[in-house]
Structure formats: structure tokens, C-alpha cells
Amino acid sequence: MDVYRAIADPTRRAILDELVDRSGQSLFELCARLTMKHGINSSRQAIAQHLGVLEAAGLIRTRRVGRSKLHWFQGAPLKAIAERWPISTDERDT
Amino acid sequence: MRIHLAGVFVNDQQKALRFYTETLGFQLKHNIPLGEFAWITVVSPEDPEGTEFLLEPDNHPAVRPFVDAIVADGIPSTSFAVDDVQAEYERLQAEGVHFVQPPTDLGPVITAVLDDTCGNLIQIQEQKPQP
Numbered sequence: 001m002d003v004y005r006a007i008a009d010p011t012r013r014a015i016l017d018e019l020v021d022r023s024g025q026s027l028f029e030l031c032a033r034l035t036m037k038h039g040i041n042s043s044r045q046a047i048a049q050h051l052g053v054l055e056a057a058g059l060i061r062t063r064r065v066g067r068s069k070l071h072w073f074q075g076a077p078l079k080a081i082a083e084r085w086p087i088s089t090d091e092r093d094t
Numbered sequence: 095m096r097i098h099l100a101g102v103f104v105n106d107q108q109k110a111l112r113f114y115t116e117t118l119g120f121q122l123k124h125n126i127p128l129g130e131f132a133w134i135t136v137v138s139p140e141d142p143e144g145t146e147f148l149l150e151p152d153n154h155p156a157v158r159p160f161v162d163a164i165v166a167d168g169i170p171s172t173s174f175a176v177d178d179v180q181a182e183y184e185r186l187q188a189e190g191v192h193f194v195q196p197p198t199d200l201g202p203v204i205t206a207v208l209d210d211t212c213g214n215l216i217q218i219q220e221q222k223p224q225p
Contacts (some may be wrong), residue, residue: 022198026168029195029207036200044167066209068194084134 005078006057012050014038019060023042025070027051097137098216100223101134101148103157104212107134109111118190120147121201153212168194170217179204179220186210 007013011034016063018033019025025033031047032041042050051071054060059079102111114120117212120136123146131153135146140209152158176182179197183206187193194215195207204220 026194028168028170029198032200032205033198036202064166065164066192066194068168068215069166070168 003057003059003080006053007058009050011040011042012054015050015054016059018072019071023072024065024070026070028079030071096122097145099146099148100172101150102214104149105152106212107151110212114149117186117191118169124174128173142155165215168215171214172215173219176218176220179206179218182218
């Protein structure tokens, strides 16, 4: 899964927004935030699938903490975008 | 029709009774021995004649896989209403309670999720005044 497809979906971008807001969330907490803060009423199964896509793209990592599976944002794959299309210095001047 | 009873499955009824009364602050309502287990319910001191909360043994073979699966996804077994989530969070943390989710503002509600030490995640919820 490439990073461009992963962030093409608005629900997946909202998931990343919420994981930046607080690292280490469970599926339950993420779903509550998506519903209450973004009006996204997808099922837990649908959100779990989105998380799978993001994880395959390297944009999140998961780890079991205690008895729960938690999710963290990882920004490293986004660096490739800035490196591929760097902001030129003359653009900054305009 | 009214709701008079709700509850959770617990892996140790006596430990659960201590947690739900001494730590969370509910009151014992019934403790009726039933052989190896007991019928244990607690009530809120703010509503002692209100809904009873049952601390049910988890000895049925279906319970553990079910609870383990919902805990893995962070899903609470139930939710209790509080006036001030932040104040309860601080009070319970000082008592050594582990929160898996700190107070989180979700718009109309503020929620937090704690571990009841007997197998369950429990949400506490504060309803914000409607503007």
C-alpha cells in the first residue's frame, strides 16, 4: 500500500489527525473521536480496515499495551513526499 | 418497564466488591451467597433505591473470550455518569486506578476509561450543559 492511496481517503486523514492529537489510542477511542468530532459514523469494522491500510503504508504502528491494542501515528513515510517535490527557495520568496 | 439491574462479569467477586465500593464509591446492596459464588449488587449512594449493578462471576466459558476481545479493542463493559470527569480522574488516579483513556472532550460529553482490575474497562462520562 503506497502512502498516496493511504492518505487519499478523508476518513483515514481524520484518523491520523486524531492520533496526532493523542498517541496510543484503542479502536474504541478512535471510533468515539471520529463519530463525535468528525461526524464519521462508519462501523468499527470499517475503521479497523482503514487502520489496516494505514498500517500497511507505514503511517501507523500498533502495539499491545496491557490487554488492549493501541495505535500510534508515524510520519516518516510522509517525508518521501516532501523529498520528491521539495519546496524551492525561489517559491518561498514570492 | 424500567431498568432495575445492569452489571459486568468479574473474575473475582470479592475483589470486585472492594473495587466498586471502596475505590469507585458505590454501596453494597445485596450479597447473597450462592454456593461457590454470590449474588452481589451495588448501588450509587446518590440513588440507593435506583438501578442495581450486578458483579457477576465470569465462570461461564464464553465470558473470557468475549471480554478479552472487547478489551483488546478498548471497548468498555459499561459506562457510569459523573458530574466532573476530570475530578474523578484525579481522585481515582490518586487511589491507584489505571486509566486507559484520560479525560477526552468529545463535544457534548467528556469521557475517560479505567480498568476495574477484575477484567473490565469502565467508561465514566460527564454530560456537558447544552448551550
